[in-house]
Amino acid sequence: MKTSVGIGLLGLGVVGGGVARTLVERADHVRQLAGCKLSLEGVLVRDPSRPRSFDVPSSLVTTRVEDILDNPAVDVVVEVMGGQTPALDYIVKAISLDKHIVTANKEVMAKQGPDLLTLARKKGVQVMFEASVAGGTPIIGPLLRDLVSNEISSIHAIINGTTNYILTQMVHQGVGFDDALRAAQELGYAESDPTNDVEGIDAAYKLAILSTLAFRARIKDSDVYREGITRLDARDFLYARELGYTIKLLAIANMRDGVVEAHVHPAFVPSDVMLAKVEGVLNAVEVEADMVGRVLFTGPGAGAEPTASAVVADAIGIARNIVGNVTPPTPLRLSENVRVSPMSDLETKYYLRLNVDDRPGVFARIAKLLGDLDISIASVIQKETDEAAQRAEIVMMTHRAREAAMTNALGLLSELDVVNDVGNLVRVEEWE
């Protein structure tokens, strides 16, 4: 029986430092749980001279990935570098060398997850990736195991802590996007180049992973429609509140009759549903399934310790199996008979804010334009007039309408001479 399982760590950034610290400082605790020692055998870094949040013995540090992958003492490769290149290559090589994998890499798992799982099955090794979505909050495990008897029909998730922090600031401080972003950057919640977060790219990766597991069909990040939060204005939050909503960057996926729709965008969320109350850097994933109904998982979605919590739990799970000489059955079988519907097929309600000329007949023209496209107005909520400029702001909510029709409408509205500006269009999500 093996008494020690060797860990090779790829990356010693925020998460890698947290993982190394846990393995070293909690060695006894981990040993007790795993049934054997988890021994850190090597750490790949780009720049060994860089100061670290946690110092590993320099004898373990290397800049050559071969030192990790070719080391026979390494049983499990823990990849916490992030990004597709070169992480994907390293993971593939590691699997082909019979190493088990623990990864926190959402981009790799979104793009290549099913391929990696297939390769791993062939080689008889495990690929674990709980940390790739919602940090330390359990969601991958529950989808693969605890909810497995269900047919899952939808996911509604807040899975980007940076944008949730920014939106929470915009709600509570009444600040605009730029100020909220700057505050998030100062606190280290947003990167200096925030594109991946604020444009929904990160959330789309995670939604692709969740959808693939939930619907048991390959959903790639390129299948996910996405729209960021940069267009949101402080005014949108004011109107949302008046209407009984808050605004969240939602990752939504639905499955019906073998057709999946998956989209990430800002959405009006009714103030009284649980997701509306998920604030700051918290993440939350709501799963709707036929047997269990709605279940919600909430917790920290990022950070060194929460992410290391999931990474080390995965490593302990693998170590237990190595010690027990167990090759666990593969829990994921993907169906080929699922297709992804284009965003233009979406049907939802919309919030629409327009700046128009303030004169008679304007609203009638807008209403007719929308009506001709089968977009029915549920209510016109606000009409603020700037008398000096003879302009008015019209805020309306529609009944359910097709996205294709709304796209058409936006084009036609912006061509209307009486419409000065299409302020914003935000989809409205309702819970029964």
Add this chain to the structure above:
Amino acid sequence: MKTSVGIGLLGLGVVGGGVARTLVERADHVRQLAGCKLSLEGVLVRDPSRPRSFDVPSSLVTTRVEDILDNPAVDVVVEVMGGQTPALDYIVKAISLDKHIVTANKEVMAKQGPDLLTLARKKGVQVMFEASVAGGTPIIGPLLRDLVSNEISSIHAIINGTTNYILTQMVHQGVGFDDALRAAQELGYAESDPTNDVEGIDAAYKLAILSTLAFRARIKDSDVYREGITRLDARDFLYARELGYTIKLLAIANMRDGVVEAHVHPAFVPSDVMLAKVEGVLNAVEVEADMVGRVLFTGPGAGAEPTASAVVADAIGIARNIVGNVTPPTPLRLSENVRVSPMSDLETKYYLRLNVDDRPGVFARIAKLLGDLDISIASVIQKETDEAAQRAEIVMMTHRAREAAMTNALGLLSELDVVNDVGNLVRVEEWE
């Protein structure tokens, strides 16, 4: 390789009917997930003539447990009878006959769980019990696997749907306990004898299970202090709301330095924390852990389909292992070095409502009595006077105080000639 795994079902009530229905009506789905057929080989009932929510072929139905336990085609015994007797006996016999176990039985798992897991390990079989807490909402699996790298410091849970429904009615309808209970009974959310639910017995079972897993120490239901919801008055909800709280039946467990405290009782919960928003028959478990921080699991805690969701998922997990010829490592090792502190050691804040004589000096006497016991008043919130009767209602919140002191105080207060009635005492839970 085995192509079929036999299921013996003990009990065909609400949950049993849901399990049987799932195994029969979703046979293909289950087969695909398990990698083999899950074949219903027998069903134990007390009264075969009773009408059922789901009819199983009469050839499978028996009143003799031996027909299930001695049937070599039965690999997995699914126990959904509830109650300790005779379920515990049947489970022990089944394990000794090398059957795997799936159970939804919180009473058995609270009282004998660790013994059953030890017995199962010796026999090389699995005991799965996800359905025993929070119905289909995943919490056992996450504690055993996904959060395993953490030291868990506390649990705050709403794990009895009946009482949460009753309390939600009392909040929103302003009705008293008796009316709310009657409404719950009419809807089938409460039993005709509601003792187990309203006295916190059911929640104490579940908290014992959660604490045992979270703290990796044997916590029995008899270790859990409990107090039911029957003393709550509509007035308490009014005062709670004014003070910015709601009232929930909370199951709380804390672990510090090897000492566990576990208690179930009504508690003031600040209106802005997530648990305050868990309404109706929903359950929620909040886990606080050193690495991940706070994570919250919310979902339906009872009902045929949600509970069957967890039971069948456990059965699928076992079937996968049978097909893969895998004996999974035992995830739970219990420490012997943990003790349970008596309730008198608890330190918390209190809400106290007193009916007193309305004359000068009364409040001073009460304040002195409390002060002498080291109970410091944080605020006196309300003082409603009944001028005709010359009586007043005093509502106060204390700072943190010891339970032993408060128990003393209640005794002494009720002896004071100026105190007509100690209306209610409710513990106040705060989140940082």
